[in-house]
Amino acid sequence: MGEIRLMKGNEALGEAAIRAGLQGYFGYPITPQSEVIEYLAKEEPKYDYVLIQAESEVAAVNMMYGAGGAGGRIMTTTSSPGFSLMQEGVSYLVCTEIPCLFANIVRGGPGLGTIQASQGDYFQATKGGGHGDYNMIVLAPNSVQEMADHTFLGFELADKYRSPVLLLSDGSIGQMMEKVELPDPKPYKPNKPWATVGKPKNRERNILTSLYILSDDMEKKNIHLQAKFEKMEKNEVRFEEYRTEDAEIIITAFGLTSRISKKAVDVGRESGIKLGLFRPITLWPFPKKRIEELASKKEVKFFISVEMNAGQMKEDVMLNVYGKKPVYFFGRFGGIIPTPEEILSAIKSHL
Amino acid sequence: MKEGYELIYKRPKTLLDKRMHYCPGCFHSTMHKLLMEVVEELDIQDRTVGICPVGCSVFAYDYMDVDMQEAAHGRAAAVATGIKRMLPDRIVFSYQGDGDLAAIGTAETLHACNRGENFTFIFINNGIYGMTGGQMAPTTLENQKTSTSPYGRNSATAGMPMKMAEIVATFEKVYYVERVSCNTPANTRKARKAIKKSFEYQMQSRGTSFIEVASNCPSGWKCTPIESLDWIKDQVLPYYPLGVLKDLGKEEVK
Numbered sequence: 364m365g366e367i368r369l370m371k372g373n374e375a376l377g378e379a380a381i382r383a384g385l386q387g388y389f390g391y392p393i394t395p396q397s398e399v400i401e402y403l404a405k406e407e408p409k410y411d412y413v414l415i416q417a418e419s420e421v422a423a424v425n426m427m428y429g430a431g432g433a434g435g436r437i438m439t440t441t442s443s444p445g446f447s448l449m450q451e452g453v454s455y456l457v458c459t460e461i462p463c464l465f466a467n468i469v470r471g472g473p474g475l476g477t478i479q480a481s482q483g484d485y486f487q488a489t490k491g492g493g494h495g496d497y498n499m500i501v502l503a504p505n506s507v508q509e510m511a512d513h514t515f516l517g518f519e520l521a522d523k524y525r526s527p528v529l530l531l532s533d534g535s536i537g538q539m540m541e542k543v544e545l546p547d548p549k550p551y552k553p554n555k556p557w558a559t560v561g562k563p564k565n566r567e568r569n570i571l572t573s574l575y576i577l578s579d580d581m582e583k584k585n586i587h588l589q590a591k592f593e594k595m596e597k598n599e600v601r602f603e604e605y606r607t608e609d610a611e612i613i614i615t616a617f618g619l620t621s622r623i624s625k626k627a628v629d630v631g632r633e634s635g636i637k638l639g640l641f642r643p644i645t646l647w648p649f650p651k652k653r654i655e656e657l658a659s660k661k662e663v664k665f666f667i668s669v670e671m672n673a674g675q676m677k678e679d680v681m682l683n684v685y686g687k688k689p690v691y692f693f694g695r696f697g698g699i700i701p702t703p704e705e706i707l708s709a710i711k712s713h714l
Numbered sequence: 715m716k717e718g719y720e721l722i723y724k725r726p727k728t729l730l731d732k733r734m735h736y737c738p739g740c741f742h743s744t745m746h747k748l749l750m751e752v753v754e755e756l757d758i759q760d761r762t763v764g765i766c767p768v769g770c771s772v773f774a775y776d777y778m779d780v781d782m783q784e785a786a787h788g789r790a791a792a793v794a795t796g797i798k799r800m801l802p803d804r805i806v807f808s809y810q811g812d813g814d815l816a817a818i819g820t821a822e823t824l825h826a827c828n829r830g831e832n833f834t835f836i837f838i839n840n841g842i843y844g845m846t847g848g849q850m851a852p853t854t855l856e857n858q859k860t861s862t863s864p865y866g867r868n869s870a871t872a873g874m875p876m877k878m879a880e881i882v883a884t885f886e887k888v889y890y891v892e893r894v895s896c897n898t899p900a901n902t903r904k905a906r907k908a909i910k911k912s913f914e915y916q917m918q919s920r921g922t923s924f925i926e927v928a929s930n931c932p933s934g935w936k937c938t939p940i941e942s943l944d945w946i947k948d949q950v951l952p953y954y955p956l957g958v959l960k961d962l963g964k965e966e967v968k
Contacts, residue, residue, distance in 0.1 A: 387800055413799040417792070418825040425789035425822070429796025432783045433763070433804075437796075455786050559781035559797065561761035561804050570775045572766075572784035 365544045372510040373398035373440075373537040375545070376466060376530070379511035380438050381406060383518045384551025387413040387437040389426035391445060394478040395534035396468035399440040420445040424452030431461040432571045434558030436518060436551050440466040442534070443484050444475060446492075453527060454493030458573035458584070460557075462521035464514065465499075466530040468537040471698040479698020480534035482618060485675035488531045489647040496585055498592045500528045500599055501646040503617040507541035515546050520599065522553075524591060531646060533671070535619050535700065601644035602653055606632065610639025611662050612710060615654075615680050616669040617643050620701065624669050627703040631710065637662075638710070646676070654683035665689040665713060669706055672696065689713075726754040728779045735773060739939020741929040742770060744896045745838060746777050748906045749807070753780060756913055762805045763797050765790045769811035770844040788819025791826035794833045805913055806833040812853040813843045816878050820852075823882070830887020830921035834912040837878060840929040841950065848934035852876045855949055860934070875953060879926040883960040889921035891959040895928040897946045901956065915963060928954050 370378065377399045380388070390400045400416060407414050413430065417423035423439050431437045441449065446467040456463060467488065471481035488501045500520050502513040510532060517528040562568045575581035603621075606628055607613060616624040621642040631638040641657060643650050657663055665688050668677035674692040681690045693709035695701045715721060725731065729750040736742045753762050759780055766774040768787035775782035785793040790808035798806040815823050815837050823835070842860055843849040849862040853875045857866035867875075883891040890912055894905035905927065912923030928950050930942040937945065958964070 387796070389796065415795065415799065418821055421789070422792040422795075422822050422825065425786060425792035426796035426799075428785070428789070429765070429783060429793035429798075430800045431796070432793075433797045433800040435796075435800045451786055452789075459784075559763045559783050560801060561759075561763060562779070562781045563760050568775075568779055569781045570784070571782070572775065574772060574784055 365547050367542060367544050369540055370507060370543050371398055371538060371540050372507045372532065373468065374402045375507045375511040375543045376440065376514050377402035377406070378545060379514035380464070381410060381412070382546055382548040383515050384436050384549060385412045385438060386435040386551070387430040388439065389415050389417050389423040389430065389437070390439045390441065391417050391420045391423050393442045393445045395470055395480070395537050396440050396442045396466070398537070399466070420448035421452070424449040427463050428452060428456055428459070428461060431456065431463045432459065432559050434553055434555040434560055436553065438464040438466070440468065442468045442470045443472050443481070446484065446487070450493035453499070454495050454497060455573050456527045457497040457499060457588070458495065459571045460525040461527070461571065462525050463527050464517045464521055464530070465527060466532060469531065469533045471696065477698040478534065480536070480619060480671065480700060481696070481698055482533060482620065482671040482675070483696070484531065485646065485670070485672060488529055489649070489679070497588060498595070498647050499526060500524070500595055500648070501531050502528065503531050503644060503646050504536060505618050505621045505642070507536065507539065507543045510536060511543050511545055524595060526591065531618070533619055596648040599645055600648050600650050602650040603642045603644055605640040605642070607639030607641060607657065609637060609662065611637040611664045613639050613641050613657055613663055613666045614669055614706070615641045615643070615666055615676065617646060617676060620669045620671055623701060623703055624706060627706040630703055631707050636710065636714070643676070649679050649683070651683045654680060655685065658684040658687040663688055665691060667691040667693060667710055667713065669701065670694045671700065726751045728754045728759050730777050730779050732777055734777060736770065737933045739930065739932045739942060740770070741840070741896045741927065742838065744902060745836065745905070745927060746774060748902070748909055749836065750778055751906060752909045752913055755910070758805050758913070761803065763801070765793050765797070765806070765808040767808070767810040767814040769814050771809055771811065771838065772845065774809055788814050788817070789822055790814065791819060791822040791831070791835070795826050795829070795831050798831060798833045802832070805916055807836055808833065809836045810838065811844070812837070812839045812841065812851045816852040816876050823878070827882045827885045827888045827922050827924065830885070830889070832916055832919050832921055834909070834916055834923045835925065836909070837924065837926045838929045839878070839926055839954070840931040840934070841875070842931050842934040844931045844934050853878070855953060877954065879924060879959050882922070882924045885922070887921045888924060888960065889962045890915055890923040892961070893926040893928060893954060893956050893959065895946060895951070895956055897928070897930070897943045920963065928956065
C-alpha cells in the first residue's frame with residue numbers, strides 16, 4: 364500500500380509527477396492550477412528535475428519541445444486560456460512525436476472567463492485544438508486520487524505511443540482536498556534512441572522536425588500518425604459504469620459531473636427511477652463501442668449528458684447512440700457546478 | 715592530391731556534402747560552413763545540438779551533421795532553453811533570422827538572455843523576410859523598400875530598425891555579444907572566431923552568447939550578390955556597426 368496523504372488535486376498531480384520520475388517541468392502561473400508549479404518549486408531541492416517558470420505559456424510549451432526532444436520525462440500544467448496559447452506547440456509535439464504530459468485544469472470561458480471550474484474545453488481537448496489532423500489521449504480524472512493515478516498513467520502512455528497525453532481536469536478537482544494513496548516512486552529508465560542528445564560517430568544524426576515540404580512526405584507522415592491514433596483507439600479506451608445493468612436512463616458524464624451524477628443515480632433509484640451512469644475516463648479515445656451497446660439495450664429509454672458546458676460531449680454520445688435513442692442534455696456554465704437535485708429534475712422533465 | 719599541390723580549403727566533415735537551397739551569394743551557406751568548421755575544430759560533434767528557425771534556414775538540418783530540432787516560428791530560444799537545461803554538458807546553438815528572433819520571438823529571445831541561458835544565439839540579420847518573399851522585418855533599414863514597405867520603411871509608423879545585439883547586451887547575464895559579417899574575407903574570419911569563442915564560453919558555463927551577423931539577401935533586396943556587399947558596406951554597417959559589444963571574458967582578464 365502506498366503512502367496516504369490529504370492533498371489538493373493540484374498537489375497530488377505534482378507529487379505523482381515526481382514519483383513517476385519527472386525530469387522537467389515548464390509552466391506559467393494561472394489560476395486555478397498554480398499550486399502545481401508552487402508544489403514542484405517547494406520540492407525541487409530534494410530532487411534533480413528541471414523547473415522553469417517560463418515567460419508565457421507559449422515559451423513553456425516550446426521549452427517542453429526542446430526538453431522532450433532531448434529525451435526528458437517532462438510536463439506542463441495550465442488552465443484554459445493558457446492551454447489555448449499552447450495549442451501551436453501541441454500540434455508540433457504530436458507531429459514530431461515527442462512524449463510529454465499536459466494537464467489542463469479547466470476554468471470557465473470563453474475569453475478570460477472565470478477562475479471557477481468548468482468542462483468547457485472538451486472540444487479543444489478531444490477534437491484537436493491546434494492545427495492539422497491529430498488526436499491525443501485525454502484522461503479525465505474525477506478525484507484527487509485519479510489526479511495522481513492519471514499522472515502516472517499519462518507519462519506511461521506518452522512514452523508508449525511517443526505522443527503527448529492530456530489530463531483534462533477542472534478547477535474543483537484541482538483545488539479540493541481528499542485522501543490520496545500515492546503511487547510508489549518508480550525509477551525512470553528512458554529508452555529514446557530518437558532524442559537529440561548529440562550525435563555519436565556510429566549513428567546518423569537525429570532530426571526532430573514537423574516540416575514535410577513535399578506533399579507525398581506530408582501524407583506519409585499523416586498516414587503514420589493516423590495508424591498510431593488507431594492503435595490508441597483500439598487499446599486505450601477506458602470507462603466506468605455505475606448501476607447500468609438494468610438502467611432505463613443512462614447519464615453520461617465525465618470528470619467532476621460524473622461524481623455528482625453518481626449521487627443523482629442513487630437518489631433517483633430511491634424514488635424508483637432506474638438510473639445508471641456511464642463515465643468515459645478517456646475522452647479520447649472515446650468509448651464508442653460501449654455507448655453503442657448501451658443504446659442497443661431494449662430497456663434503455665434515453666441518454667442524458669450532464670456536463671459543465673453547453674453539451675460538448677453530448678455530440679460524441681449522439682454520434683454513437685446513432686439515433687437509436689434520444690440523447691438529452693443538462694448542463695451549467697461559467698463555473699457553476701450542478702447539484703444532484705438539478706440533474707434529477709432535468710431527467711424528470713423527460714419522463 | 716597532385717604532387718606539389720597543397721590543400722588549403724576544404725569542406726568540414728561536419729557539413730554534409732549536399733547542394734544547398736540557398737540563393738547564390740547568400741551568407742547562410744557561409745555561416746553554416748563556419749559553424750560546422752568550429753564544431754569540427756573543437757571536436758564536439760557528438761555533443762552539439764542545434765535548433766533551426768522558421769525562415770530561409772528552416773532546412774539547416776539538411777546540411778549540418780549534428781542532432782537538430784526544428785522550432786516553431788520564433789521559439790528557438792525557448793527550445794534551446796529546454797534542451798540545454800536537460801543536457802547542460804551539450805553545446806547548444808539556436809540559428810535564427812530577424813523575423814524569427816526579433817519579431818515573433820522577441821519575448822523568448824529577451825527572456826532567455828535575461829536568464830543567462832548558457833547557449834549561443836546565431837542571429838542572421840538580413841533586414842528582410844527572405845523565405846516569404848521579401849517583406850519588411852523589424853530590422854529593415856529606414857526608407858528601405860520591401861514588398862510590404864514599397865515606398866520605403868516609414869519609421870513614423872513602423873518604428874526604427876531594432877538593434878538586437880545592443881538590446882541583449884544590456885542584460886547582466888549575457889556574457890558575450892558581437893556583431894559580425896561575411897561581407898569580406900577578413901570579416902568572415904572574425905565571424906568564425908566569434909562562433910568559436912562563444913562555444914568555448916559555453917563549455918565554461920559562462921552564460922548567453924549572442925552573435926549577430928549583418929547578413930544579406932540578394933533575392934529579397936533585388937540586387938546581385940556583389941551589389942549586396944556594397945549595400946552592407948554603405949547602408950547596413952553604418953547603422954549596425956560590427957564589433958564586440960560585450961565580452962565579460964575579456965573584462966575578467968583585465
